[in-house]
Amino acid sequence: GFAKQKDGQEIMVRPSLDGRYHLVVTAPPPLRFGSFLPYFFAVAIAIALLGWTLSAGIVSPLHRIANAVDRFGRGDLSARVASDRKDEIGNLARSFNAMADRIQTLLTAERRLLQDVSHELRSPLSRLSLAFELMKDASDSEAAVSRVRREINRLSQLVATLLEVNRSESDPSSMRTQPVPVASLTEEIVEDSGGEAEVRNIRIETQIHCSTVVEGDPELLRRALENVLRNAIRFAPAGSCVQVRVHDSNGRVKILVRDYGPGVPENLLGRIFDPFFRVDESRDSAAGGVGLGLSIARRAVLLHQGEITARNAAPGFQVSITIPVSARDPL
Ligand SMILES: Nc1ncnc2c1ncn2[C@@H]1O[C@H](COP(=O)(O)OP(=O)(O)OP(=O)(O)O)[C@@H](O)[C@H]1O
Ligand SMILES: [Mg+2]
Structure with missing residues (x-):
């Protein structure tokens, strides 16, 4: 028998004992690095694609949520996350938005209440100081005193009601x-x-x-x-x-x-x-x-x-x- 190479293929030929037949065995050429390259690139591209999908699908939405939370935390009460996903990330975005809505309403209401309260306290106070001015040279001091008393009553009633509002505003668990x-x-x-x-x-x-x-x-x-x-x-x-x-x-x-x-x-x-x-x-x-x-x-x-x-x-x-x-x- 003998072995020889053709186009990198190993070929072995061996005659039978009577010489009538020949056994021919061919083997593919040994693998070389160059022949792996296409597979290598395919796998690399697949990994890149997977990474890209993961980042586009999960990491960057999470990043956007984190950004919104950050902005909200720094006082931008209008920060919201736009997302119509149906999965957990969508749920997270929706819960954040709902929470932000609630906090924004609460804070806005609180601010408005404070403005209203200051407004309401100002008018009886100014009437009160006016009444005091009038009292100095009042001929009818009885009437002046009762006017002052009325304004004082009104103020204390107002403060009492505000305390009530405040108590009922406090959290339901109390x-x-x-x-x-x-x-x-x-x-x-x-x-x-x-x-x-x-x-x-x-x-x-x-x-x-x-x-x-x-x-x-x-x-x-x-x-x-x-x-x-x-x-x-x-x-x-x-x-x-x-x-x-x-x-x-x-x-x-x-x-x-x-x-x-x-x-x-x-x-x-x-x-x-x-x-x-x-x-x-x-x-x-x-x-x-x-x-x-x-x-x-x-x-x-x-x-x-x-x-x-x-x-x-x-x-x-x-x-x-x-x-x-x-x-x-x-x-
Ligand atoms: N039964 C009613 N008939 C007609 N108007 C009403 C009636 N109840 C409430 N209102 C109107 O709604 C307004 C708000 O009522 P609300 O009880 O909040 O305030 P208020 O009665 O004016 O003051 P407070 O209750 O703080 O003493 C009243 O000022 C009044 O204009
Ligand atoms: Mg009333």
């Missing part, structure tokens, strides 16, 4: 919840308001068909209902009646307070729950309000996962409060 029988709470509040109603010759009619006990903060609930009822009594025409109805409605307690007063212009209905909003300065401040009652009521109701709405009942005005029976664990 709520002192306990079982509250709505029927007896309502009866109590109606009784407490009896004096005020009597002075204005107003009858309070109650219809309470409710045995429900809600899990809530009795102080906050009382405040909500009291503010609504006080408004009704204040705006009801002398000699009319105010109706208070309480009933169960599938898993919720519904409280309706209705008066036969002037109501609220339809286009302003959406704003009466805003802090310091009053429909008509002359009409409403004569009644002694500062415009915080309904905003306090709304916060209290929202802390109970409830709902408060108002509508003109032509004639009159109706506010309805709905509280879920178990505010603590909404289904």
Whole structure:
């Protein structure tokens, strides 16, 4: 037998014993580095592609989220992440956006409240200093003193209400919840308001068909209902009646307070729950309000996962409060 090479192929030829046959074996040429190169490039390109996809699909979206978080942290409250992905990264972006929305609303509301408060505190203070000036050379010192006293009362009432707002604004986890029988709470509040109603010759009619006990903060609930009822009594025409109805409605307690007063212009209905909003300065401040009652009521109701709405009942005005029976664990 012999071996020889042709085109780099090993060829072995071996004759059989009788010489009639030849066994021919060919072997491919031994592998050389050069022959790996195409595979090497293919794999390198595949890795590069994979890296690029990973970076485009995961790393850079994460980077964008990190950027937004960073901007938000440095005080740019409008920083958001644009993403319509359906995966975890999309979820992360959406949670961030939701959180940013909430914080922005809270901070904006807080700022507005502070502005309103300073505004509200300024007017009684300036009236007070004016009253003091007048008092110096007042012929009727009795009247001057009572004017000063009235402004001081107004200021302290304002500060007291602001403290109330602040307490109900604080986080829901600080709520002192306990079982509250709505029927007896309502009866109590109606009784407490009896004096005020009597002075204005107003009858309070109650219809309470409710045995429900809600899990809530009795102080906050009382405040909500009291503010609504006080408004009704204040705006009801002398000699009319105010109706208070309480009933169960599938898993919720519904409280309706209705008066036969002037109501609220339809286009302003959406704003009466805003802090310091009053429909008509002359009409409403004569009644002694500062415009915080309904905003306090709304916060209290929202802390109970409830709902408060108002509508003109032509004639009159109706506010309805709905509280879920178990505010603590909404289904
Ligand atoms: N029953 C009602 N009838 C007519 N208008 C109402 C009634 N309840 C509320 N309003 C209007 O909504 C405004 C806001 O009410 P809200 O209770 O927040 O403030 P207020 O009663 O003026 O002041 P406060 O309650 O702080 O003493 C009132 O000023 C009034 O214009
Ligand atoms: Mg009020």
